[in-house]
Amino acid sequence: xxxxxxxxxxxxxxxxxxxxxxxxxxxxxxxxxxxxxxxxxxxxxxxxxxxxxxxxxxxxxxxxxxxxxxxxxxxxxxxxxxxxxxxxxxxxxxxxxxxxxxxxxxxxxxxxxxxxxxxxxxxxxxxxxxxxxxxxxxxxxxxxxxxxxxxxxxxxxxxxxxxxxxxxxxxxxxxxxxxxxxxxxxxxxxxxxxxxxxxxxxxxxxxxxxxxxxxxxxx
Ligand SMILES: O=P(O)(O)OC[C@H]1O[C@H](OP(=O)(O)OP(=O)(O)O)[C@H](O)[C@@H]1O
Ligand SMILES: O=c1cc[nH]c(=O)[nH]1
Ligand SMILES: [Mg+2]
Numbered sequence: 001x002x003x004x005x006x007x008x009x010x011x012x013x014x015x016x017x018x019x020x021x022x023x024x025x026x027x028x029x030x031x032x033x034x035x036x037x038x039x040x041x042x043x044x045x046x047x048x049x050x051x052x053x054x055x056x057x058x059x060x061x062x063x064x065x066x067x068x069x070x071x072x073x074x075x076x077x078x079x080x081x082x083x084x085x086x087x088x089x090x091x092x093x094x095x096x097x098x099x100x101x102x103x104x105x106x107x108x109x110x111x112x113x114x115x116x117x118x119x120x121x122x123x124x125x126x127x128x129x130x131x132x133x134x135x136x137x138x139x140x141x142x143x144x145x146x147x148x149x150x151x152x153x154x155x156x157x158x159x160x161x162x163x164x165x166x167x168x169x170x171x172x173x174x175x176x177x178x179x180x181x182x183x184x185x186x187x188x189x190x191x192x193x194x195x196x197x198x199x200x201x202x203x204x205x206x207x208x209x210x211x212x213x214x215x216x217x218x219x
Contacts, residue, residue: 019032032212036208039189055069077133079148080105087101099125140168146180
């Protein structure tokens with residue numbers, strides 16, 4: 001797996017990450033969503049450098065201009081709920097991408113420490129020979145990412161796969177590295193130390209879906 005750990009290099013990305021983690025600033029859900037979206041834009045920009053480009057000639061008002069254009073057919077798939085603002089950020093830059101949505105949520109069974117991943121909703125175009133971007137801000141155990149990828153198998157074989165995340169636990173990064181093809185790219189803003197016994201990333205930021213959209217009742 002090609003791991004691109006973006007906060008290894010200092011940039012304005014650190015400001016957005018810091019605001020998302022900050023227990024006071026993260027209470028502003030509009031800013032929290034906007035920071036996810038802004039990081040989505042940064043992930044998209046960095047990812048685009050690995051795409052294929054083709055030479056094209058466009059006309060300006062003053063003459064012909066030869067430029068390199070992205071030559072990938074992109075399908076952007078995000079995992080509900082917290083993936084929605086990340087999806088929007090990526091779509092701000094890949095504005096002609098096709099789109100897929102999938103629900104994958106943790107269903108806590110009897111003990112709070114144990115959960116299973118439930119996939120219920122899936123809307124997806126053909127993935128055959130396309131560039132698939134799987135977007136989810138949090139990569140904790142990595143199980144949602146893998147469950148999503150497996151649920152997408154009937155829609156075709158993508159030419160390349162990119163995982164777009166904001167914060168991952170080292171354990172989740174290792175998990176996707178072990179379960180995805182070695183040519184897969186992981187674009188991730190920060191890699192944190194560990195998971196706690198409820199599967200939350202430490203230090204992480206808390207529950208990204210709840211911070212973005214409010215707390216939900218457990219089913
Ligand atoms: O790597 P994993 O251990 O699978 O955990 C990561 C998942 O947890 C979060 O979603 P959550 O289940 O909280 O749903 P939500 O976005 O609706 O809050 C997050 O957005 C990922 O989808
Ligand atoms: O730390 C975590 C783990 C999973 N999902 C979140 O939103 N946060
Ligand atoms: Mg959540």
